[in-house]
Amino acid sequence: MAWRDAKASRVRLLLFMSSIILGISAVVAIQLFSENLRDNIKRQSKNLMGADYIIDTRQEPTERAQEIIDSLQPDAMEVNFVSMIAFPKNGGTKLVNVRGMEGDFPFYGTMKTEPNDASKNYQNRKGALVDATLMLQYNVLTGDSIKVGEVTFPIIGSLKSVPGSNAVSTSVAPPVIIPYSSIDDTELLQFGSRKEYQFFYKASDTLDLNTFEDKIDPMLDLANADLDTHTSTSRRLGRRYDNVGKFLNLAAFIALLLGCIGIASSVHIYIKEKLKAIAILKCLGASRKQSFLIFLIQISGIGVLGGLIGSFIGVALQGLFPYILKSFLPFEVEMLVTAQPIIIGILLGLFMSVLFALIPLLHTWYVSPLKVLRVSEEPQQPRKVRTLVYCSILLFLFLFSFWLLKDASYALVFVIGAVITFIIIAIVANFFMKLVRRFFPKTWSFTARQGLLNLYRPNNQTVVLVLAIGLGTFLISTLYFTKDILLSKTEVGPTAENANIIILDVQSHQREAMASQLNESEVPILDNIPLVTMRMHQIKDKLVNELRQDTTRQVRGWILNHEFRTTYRDELIASEVLIDGEWTEELEPNEPIVISISDNLAADANVEVGDKIVFNVQGVLMETTIGSIRQVDWGRMQLNFSIVFPKGVLEDAPQFSVFTTAAENEQVSANLQRNLVEKFPNVTIIDLRQVFNIVEDILDKVAWVINFMAFFSIITGLIVLIGSVRTSKYQRIKESVLLRTIGAKNPQILKISALEYLFLGALGSLVGILLALISGLCLALFIFQEPFSPSAIPFVVFLPGITLIVLIIGLSNIRSVLNSSPLEVLRREV
Structure with a gap:
């Protein structure tokens, strides 16, 4: 009976199944990709790092750190820093990441170069390996030369990849590798230069790296150094991409939730049409169990089949993700198909179908044989049964979202939000019906x-269709508004008033010469900011060394090891707002030193106005008191500081400067950079135009990923919409035929149907978009903590677009009524 009935209703059930297929395919594709990503990170962790473990420090190693480093006998080492380089062949200049290397690194994986042997002999030949893309951009070849500081190196080969780098970091500062022994000759490492020393180790197979890290890392922390093992790095990298996976899973869950809505609305209308047939079966002697099982088997079979098809589509789709995300991955992902996500997909198809179809399916259990005679009688389900089913659905949503998001609180908020949205849309639909009746x-x-x-009127489809349309529009619009928040959060753009060139590491004796050079180049000096480096020695009444060993401390770890770059000035700048205390402009000699700190530093250091902090300013201890706390907008493309001193304190301290200027166009910028690198080879120049282009390129890729996932939700939503409206046609055909029988003309029937679907489409989509607007505002304020500037696209495109789709599908429902005689239509429907 289930098979015979399914064959007779195959078109309607196909739409029902399609909403399952898309939701399952999205989940399976993302789950498979996430699983493959975790396995690849675990399997390739040594290749990603190039060593078993690394000791690194952001300054020359202290005496104690050097003792530990030497005792472990490093197999290779490097110092890396960002600097400007020049190409003598064509006069080009570029900001690069200079890596001075010594030893046979990497121990795992390969440093890919062209020619292949360049990675083995560049140290002996005192040459450089230059990023392959950079060589193409500046039209230089192997055999040409590159100037790094005061040394000109022959280019031994082009560098295609090296362990530990990724496409995003290399696009900002491409790597250039030179011998470690030549670093001093470049004269680039001067006072205040930002640099990192790394020592690479190859461990024996018997060494337990976790135990080793637990023992050595605390000792290195006290010496201002750090230990990274390939296992801890793979865990950290896995957590980073877990966040990407959570977003993708959330998008997949939205697609799945839309599929669930499609199931519930389609089966509700489908079963409603079958109630009379079920009543006849009961009159002929069929039991409750038999009539219930006929449709349960039908829905279960469709769920399993939909889950199976969706799983296979998901397997095919997951192969696309490495290409979509390759710019963000530091390795190639080897894709393997495992059975677990496919089995989960099939089971999801079964459970989703049965669970979300259970309420309408229970109508078959409680329908009375009298339904044959009393057409308007609706089967009444016991309240306990309905409550049990609703609780089961909520439990399923919670468990599944918890499985995807791995966070109970997020899962609970998501489910509560979905339920509240569902209730609001249902209330609006009922209120609208009462409003129409009342007025x-x-x-x-x-x-x-x-x-x-x-x-x-009886047999209306208002609540069902408004729920399907409204929830679908709500979920799609929320995803769209979220995308806008994510992208606007990182939007950048140069303006005529802002600096577009930043010149770093200008030494004290170079300051006047730099200012003269900028004036000669006819570019304005927008800022000349002095920088003084220091570390925290004591916070309130506790030494930093004591805090490092205190497991109960309330101070964030980064503060205890961070080298702060501070400045001094007598006024606030545009990106700062004073939120506590009083701003001090200048101090007289021997006055107590008061400083201003940023609000995030105050929170992480657990300090407030009036607390004392002792700094180690290059060997000299300086006691200060917090005089004010500032809120700093770190998102603005300008120099911001966590710690600011008043004038009259740091003028005589060892310092260097940062200049900012604005070049009118790319040609002026290129000429300026070439002149500065020639006269001041130690300075670092950041051209914000290039940064803008790189960031915009990254944002375009992020937007593509978000839009790709939104595609699942939009297509699923459209299928749910088509399924709901198409299934509802069986309620309207008989009414339209009766209207024709009593004399209604085709244009009148067309207008009646058009008005009904116009109201339903407009109401459902408008409610969905308004709820999405509230949802987007809450996300912006409480999650992203960003101003909310909603896009007009949902109102301009989604509202009329979805309304039009509902109208077109609704009108297509009555084609058979308009094109045939009433008797012919009735016979065909029977």
Whole structure:
């Protein structure tokens, strides 16, 4: 019976199954990719690092750190820093990441170069390996030369990849590798230069790296150094990409939730049409169990088949993700198909179908044989049964979202939000029906009155369709608004008033010469900011060394090891707002030193106005008191500081400067950079135009990923919409035939149906978008903590677009009524 009935209703059930297929395919594709990503990170962790473990420090190793480093006997070492380089062949200049290397690194994986042997002999030949893309950009070849500081190196080969780098970091500062022994000759490492020393180790197979890290890392922390093992790095990298996976999973869950809505609305209308047939079966002697099982088997079979098809589509789709995300991955992902996500997909198809179809399916259990005679009688389900089913659905949503997001609180918020949205849309639909009934326009034309009557008379489809349309629009619009928040959060753009060139590491004796050079180049000096480096020695009444060993401390770890770059000035800048205390402009000699700190530093250091902090300023201890706390907008493309001193304190301290200027165009910028690198080879120049281009390129890729995932939700939503409206046609055909029988003409029937679906489409999509607007505002304020500037796209595109789709599908439902005689239509429907 289940098979015979399914064959007779295959078109309607196909739409029902398609909403399952898309939701399952999205989940399976993302789960498979996430699983493959975790396995690849675990399997390739040594290749990603190039060593078993690394000791690194952001300054020359202290005496104690050097003792530990030497005792472990490093197999290779490097110092890396960002600097400007020049190409003598064509006069080009570029900001690069200079890596001075010594030893046979990497021990795992390969440093890919062209020619292949360049990675083995560049140290002996005192040459350089230059990023392959950089060589193409500046039209240089192997055999040409590159100037790094005061040394000109022959280019031994082009560098295609090296362990530990990724496409994003190399696009900002491409790597250039030179011998470690030549670093001093470049004269680039001067006072205040940002640098990192790394020592690479190859461990024996018997060494337990976790135990080793637990023992050595605390000792290195006290010596201002750090230990990274390939296992801890793979865990950290895995957590980073877990966040990407959570977003993708959330998008997949939205697609799946839309599929669930499609199931519930389709089966509700489908079973409603079958109630009379079930009543006849009961009159002929069929039991409750038999009539229930006929449709349960039918729905379960469709769920399993939909899950199976969706799983296979998901397997095919997951192969696309490495290409979509390759710019963000530091390795190639080897894709393997495992059975677990496929089995989960099939089981999801079964459980989703049965669970979300259970309420309408229970109508078959409680329908009375009298339904044959009493057409308007609706089967009444016991409240306990309905409550149990609803609780099961909520439990399923919670468990599944918890499985995807791995966070109970997020899963609970998501489910509560979905339920509240569902309830609000249902209330709005019912309120709209009552409103139409209460203020029914009796003076309107016959067709307009009939269109409105369809919204609230018996067998109306208002609640079901408004729920399907509204929830679908809500989820899609929320995803769209979220995308806008994510992208606007990192939007950048140069302006005529802002600096677009930053010149770093200008030494004290170079300051006047730099200012003269900028004036000669006819570019403005927008900022000349002095920088003084220091570390925290004591916070309130506790030494930093004591805090490092205190497991109960309330101070964040980064503060205890961070080298702060501070400045001094007598005024606040545009990106700062004073939120506590008083700003001090200048101090007289021997006055107590008061400083201003940023709000995030105050929170992480657990300090407030009036607390004391002792700094180690290059060997000299300086006691200060917090005089004010500032809120700093770190998102602005300008130099911001966590710690600012007043004038009259740091003027005589060892320092260097940062200049900012603005070049009118790329040619002026290129000429300026070439002149500065020639006269001041130690300075680092950041051209913000290039940064803008790189960031915009990254944002375009992020937007592509978000839009790719939104595609699943939009397509699923459209299928749910088509399924819901198409299934509802069986309720309207008989009514339209009766209208024709009593004399209604085709244009009148067309107008009646058009008005009904116009009201339903407009109401459902408008409610969905308004709820999405509230949802987006809450996300912006409480999650992203960003101003919310909603896009007009949902109102301009989604609202009329979805309304039009509902109208077109609704009108297509009555084609058979308009094109055939009433008797012919009735016979065909029977």
